[in-house]
Amino acid sequence: MVVIGAGPAGLTAAYQLSKAGRDTIVLEADDVVGGISRTVARDGWRFDIGGHRFFTKVQPVEDLWHEILAPGDFLLRPRMSRIYYEGKFYDYPINVLNALRNLGLVEATRCGLSYLKVRVSPPKDQSSLEGYVVANYGWRLYEHFFKTYSEKVWGVPPSEVSADWGAQRIKGMSLFKAVWEPLRSRLAGGRRNRAKQLTSLIEEFQYPKLGPGMMWETCRDLVEKAGVEVLLESAVVGVERGPGGAGAVVFDHDGRRHRVETDHVISSMPFSALVRAMDPPPPPDVGAAADALHYRDFLTVSLVVPASGGFPDNWIYIHSPKVKVGRIQNFGAWSPFMVREGTTCLGMEYFVFEGDELWDTSDDDLVALATKELAAIGLVEPTQVQRGYVVRMPKAYPVYDDTYRAAVDTMRHWLAAEVPNVHPVGRNGMHKYNNQDHSMYTAMLTVENIVAAAGHDIWSVNVDEEYHEERSGRGGETGTGRDAPIVPRQVAAVTGSGAP
Numbered sequence: 001m002v003v004i005g006a007g008p009a010g011l012t013a014a015y016q017l018s019k020a021g022r023d024t025i026v027l028e029a030d031d032v033v034g035g036i037s038r039t040v041a042r043d044g045w046r047f048d049i050g051g052h053r054f055f056t057k058v059q060p061v062e063d064l065w066h067e068i069l070a071p072g073d074f075l076l077r078p079r080m081s082r083i084y085y086e087g088k089f090y091d092y093p094i095n096v097l098n099a100l101r102n103l104g105l106v107e108a109t110r111c112g113l114s115y116l117k118v119r120v121s122p123p124k125d126q127s128s129l130e131g132y133v134v135a136n137y138g139w140r141l142y143e144h145f146f147k148t149y150s151e152k153v154w155g156v157p158p159s160e161v162s163a164d165w166g167a168q169r170i171k172g173m174s175l176f177k178a179v180w181e182p183l184r185s186r187l188a189g190g191r192r193n194r195a196k197q198l199t200s201l202i203e204e205f206q207y208p209k210l211g212p213g214m215m216w217e218t219c220r221d222l223v224e225k226a227g228v229e230v231l232l233e234s235a236v237v238g239v240e241r242g243p244g245g246a247g248a249v250v251f252d253h254d255g256r257r258h259r260v261e262t263d264h265v266i267s268s269m270p271f272s273a274l275v276r277a278m279d280p281p282p283p284p285d286v287g288a289a290a291d292a293l294h295y296r297d298f299l300t301v302s303l304v305v306p307a308s309g310g311f312p313d314n315w316i317y318i319h320s321p322k323v324k325v326g327r328i329q330n331f332g333a334w335s336p337f338m339v340r341e342g343t344t345c346l347g348m349e350y351f352v353f354e355g356d357e358l359w360d361t362s363d364d365d366l367v368a369l370a371t372k373e374l375a376a377i378g379l380v381e382p383t384q385v386q387r388g389y390v391v392r393m394p395k396a397y398p399v400y401d402d403t404y405r406a407a408v409d410t411m412r413h414w415l416a417a418e419v420p421n422v423h424p425v426g427r428n429g430m431h432k433y434n435n436q437d438h439s440m441y442t443a444m445l446t447v448e449n450i451v452a453a454a455g456h457d458i459w460s461v462n463v464d465e466e467y468h469e470e471r472s473g474r475g476g477e478t479g480t481g482r483d484a485p486i487v488p489r490q491v492a493a494v495t496g497s498g499a500p
Helices: 008-019 059-068 096-103 105-120 129-137 139-145 147-154 163-167 175-187 213-225 271-276 284-291 363-376 404-418 436-452 489-495
Strands: 002-004 025-027 039-042 045-048 074-078 081-085 088-092 204-208 229-231 235-242 245-253 256-261 265-267 294-306 315-318 327-330 343-352 387-399 422-424
Touching: 002 008, 008 025, 008 059, 008 213, 008 436, 025 245, 039 213, 039 387, 045 294, 045 343, 045 387, 059 213, 059 436, 081 139, 088 096, 096 105, 096 139, 105 129, 105 139, 129 139, 129 163, 139 147, 147 315, 147 343, 204 213, 213 229, 265 436, 271 284, 271 404, 271 422, 284 404, 294 363, 343 363, 363 387, 404 422, 422 436
Parallel strands: 002 025, 002 265, 025 229, 081 315, 265 422
Antiparallel strands: 039 045, 074 204, 081 088, 235 245, 245 256, 294 343, 294 387, 315 327, 327 343
């Protein structure tokens, strides 16, 4: 059995296969395990790539986490995120009373009037994220709290992003409800519980004390102990297929080309790359579908500062258009074991396309930029920054344009018909907006399909529109899904220079 990729999906598959007694080899192109859920270690500091809260409604995944890591390896951490805008902190999710207090009486009045105006004359087009938010909050609050960050993350204006993206994150919310709900609670004499208002967001989550990479480093050790071979720096260059499906995988390792025969392939490598690796190649329409998929890339500049330069949040969203940074992690707030005594580490996160100006900027210049921007938003003075580290993460987020669904469907149906023993899993492996838990679950179900002919539909995982960190209070509904933003096709094609 060949597993391609040693991220959450790939290593979960290897772990489950080892328990089933299947001979398995894992091929990972990178020199570390964990994929985007890795933890990068530099000089005693550890960095999470993007921030990973360990919270799931999928009980088999929860059980597996605790099967891999000992109870003492998990911390229970408070959930806290805020928005930083014009020198002030705002609650996230948006607490309108807090927001209006911070904005001041004059601007708060303008925001209220802006909301009343859209109630009388709502946007004609509410199919976009911009139209959806404006209809629920008014133009001024939209400009303050929604526009800039969305542009930073996806590289396109919110007017060109699907409304579905916003609907699941502020579902059921409007300016009226956000003001009325806390007032109603107080008038009723009840304690105001922010975590249970409207979005019902989780209040705390689990976190491995040495970061998410601790989970996957431990998992690697366990599968290797069980006899699974995990080869790093082993890039797959070919999947040989015949009338019955895939029969061998070809990969480069230690400067030589290798070939391993197999009866099944579980792949978490980018879906497009998997299809291109087929030998003989797929028909032109399937190859064109692979060429149609694109990716958003990501880099973190981690700055070491005194512990006093930290903040209580897991992360802060930066909504100022004056700086390029989109979000700032405080790794010391995730776990005190991630930082050295007396210091913390702030991860300045930039959403980019591989090959653009920021991506190609030298590490020294990126550290200088991040240091300057940290000071510009008033958090830490440049003299307090002790050192910096840069981590680039290509293909961090699949791009979802208005034709990607058709492309994915073309590829998956061809694979199912022509190479049925090749099984895509995970976020990039399926080009699907999965979180870590859903990526793991696709791998777990795939292994059940292989060893027990379970017949699970892997593609049905993560299709519910309910936000993944909401508690579900409606009977048997699981609410395990999360949809993806749809961005313009032309933007993905023009700016996505990192697209394969």
